[in-house]
Amino acid sequence: MNKRTLLAAAAALALPFPALAQSAAHDPVALRDAALSDNLAWEITEGLTTEVGQRLAATEAEARARAWAVKKLTALGFKNVHIETYKMPLWERGIETAEVLGGAAQKLAIAALGNSGSTGPKPIEAEVVAFATLADLQAAPAAAVKGKIVYVGNSMTPTQDGSQYGFFGGARRAGPSIAASKGAAAILIRSIGTDYHRNPHTGVTSWVAGVNPIGAAALSLPDSDQLERLLKRGPVKLRVQITAGMKGEAESGNVIADVPGSDPSAGIILIGGHLDSWDLGTGAIDDASGVGITTAAAKRIMDAGQPKRTIRVVWFGAEEPGGFGGAAYAKAHANERHVLAQESDFGADRVWKFETNLPAGAKPIADRLATVLAPLGISRGRGTAHGGTDVGPVINTGVGVVDLSQSGLRYFDYHHTPDDTLDKIDPVQLRQNVAAWTAMLAVTANAPEDIGPIPKGEGE
């Protein structure tokens, strides 16, 4: 038993029933239960996805979404509502077609990956060279790839914690750059997804410095299976056209709203999700619901009375192409004292687990969270919270974090596809999310402990 475990055990003995309510106004249990009737998260999710639709980073649509957000957050009574803009490279989709040539002539459904290059003004025709995994592509000699259309498979399956995305997502994030560096004409990957619909999964890819971008797209899973079946029968030649590419520098931005705390010295609790989406669906699960959930929870705390700590809700811009909004926020607000930072960016299915990363003096907060979250069906995980792309840059400065982990069992059926639409949101599970976030904020925003910085290397 190490020192940390010993302390935890002692704390558990001392506080078998941790006192939850730091103030009558912010009783976490009462606020939690009231939030199970929440309608605001739905209203925001429905409104943003319906009235704006897709919100690709740095486009006119994302700007419309920011205006929508300011109007909404102001009407809700948040303070200090404003936009903070920044410049970033704009990527846009163009034509994207793929067809099998020869005796089995047929079209395949593809979607260009974010940051994909172009195959040029005319379609290219080339033979396919297939790799079952990213590792196989990495191991292949350039001579086997040069001039070919690379195909990379994967075997992703659904998990509640979404943990396969990290591993299999490598084919999307790194595969195109590796293929390009070996002289490939283009690359088609099996979608990083778990559904069998003809809706390919887009998502960002990155090019290593010095590598010239090539056309890079995802095939839907049915189309990937089809290509794999054809490849078993013999060589396959494809005609592919992808005219995506970078369109210069454009403006994106974060929308910021505060619930001011009574004790400015106690620091800021940062929460939020991202306002931008990919351009294929309307970004309901990714991530209109995330801004809806966190905003609804903050509004409930605000309406119950002034909390001790300031709660700051940020609707981050340009998360999808690489976390531009999160980076810009951290830079612009480096001089403010953030004590906790967390985001909702994994859909709207129920929260099933929570984990924390807290400084030593604030660890009792985690015990109180366990007590108030358990009735919502939320277990205390055995790992360490790590936040996400938007709050990551703040967390990396030594700020604590509470992860409220949503069930990912169907998240990758819709993620980054045209199917990310409002009908995928279950209003009952959405409300459970709001209840979890409300309870978490009621506990943390009023916690009597000082929530200090987490020295490098000393996190849980």
Add this chain to the structure above:
Amino acid sequence: MNKRTLLAAAAALALPFPALAQSAAHDPVALRDAALSDNLAWEITEGLTTEVGQRLAATEAEARARAWAVKKLTALGFKNVHIETYKMPLWERGIETAEVLGGAAQKLAIAALGNSGSTGPKPIEAEVVAFATLADLQAAPAAAVKGKIVYVGNSMTPTQDGSQYGFFGGARRAGPSIAASKGAAAILIRSIGTDYHRNPHTGVTSWVAGVNPIGAAALSLPDSDQLERLLKRGPVKLRVQITAGMKGEAESGNVIADVPGSDPSAGIILIGGHLDSWDLGTGAIDDASGVGITTAAAKRIMDAGQPKRTIRVVWFGAEEPGGFGGAAYAKAHANERHVLAQESDFGADRVWKFETNLPAGAKPIADRLATVLAPLGISRGRGTAHGGTDVGPVINTGVGVVDLSQSGLRYFDYHHTPDDTLDKIDPVQLRQNVAAWTAMLAVTANAPEDIGPIPKGEGE
């Protein structure tokens, strides 16, 4: 108790355990159980959908599918394998785009309906006039529709017998002609489907004589919901382009294969499915599986020994645009004696019910079918069999029919969409289909009763 019911009751008393086996070679129980290990139906479904892909009627792809069929049926040992061609009008899809204009600017996912006209060389822009049902559109004055883009909703839900398709399908079959007759600029219908994916459901529409076709397309259900939400907020203007249209006359055809019977005077048992598909998916459930199931069952009877009656398998052409193959077959074979005609054209989920329409002297066949099909989980329905589009023209000449009804609970999730692909076929349920068809053929092809014609008006 009428005469028919009395006879049925008497028959049930006389034959509590109907003798199933008319010949040792064609023991229906043994053949049925062996078919539960069938691989041929899968092989055909996989081969046709993979090696040919989509097979739009009267196109080069459908011709390739006929060649594929002849090669396959010949290799399997069927006799008299040949193609019978006919001419028909060719319809083809073109550009199809729809977008909301104004403050909620966004794209909507549409697919032109078969036989859709064009909106012209440039997109049209017009306000939407929405009708909750086809009846509402029918009742509307022309002044309310003229120059507008008509939207028609529906509230179709899944049923095991697929019975909602007949009613709600009217919006697709008849809605466009009604809208055009009232001067509509175009029509978008809510897909006749039950899924929530961004894959609209195409399908044929018909124009009343004298009505000029307009652009007619289906919105996916998520997009229909989106449009309905926007319409609740106020008027909606759309930009729509549909360049589909008729492309003159072209060739289609049926592929025919026989298992010759030992007694030519006993008549032909006609079975099959359709070879063509819509152009969006690869036509796995509609209807590669149908030709696979019926062919695999006929092959099992053939391999067991010569049956008394000839079994004719037809892979019908051009079913989707209006049953051209079925009509051509009935005309070309009007002088042959068909005694039963049935088709498989409702996917590949399990057969759950059977019904018959038999002449009076052949009714004991239905009792024997009930006995041999029950162990497969197949109930005897209380209705009358009616066949389908392909065998309908033969049935209408007074020919009996056995319907082996498949479960339709998920059929309209994929029907006529890009999602109609091989992965939607459950191999276990596919084999149950083959077992049901094999047992049915073992009973009917060898039945000692004369299966006479059904005089008009005297069917069950």
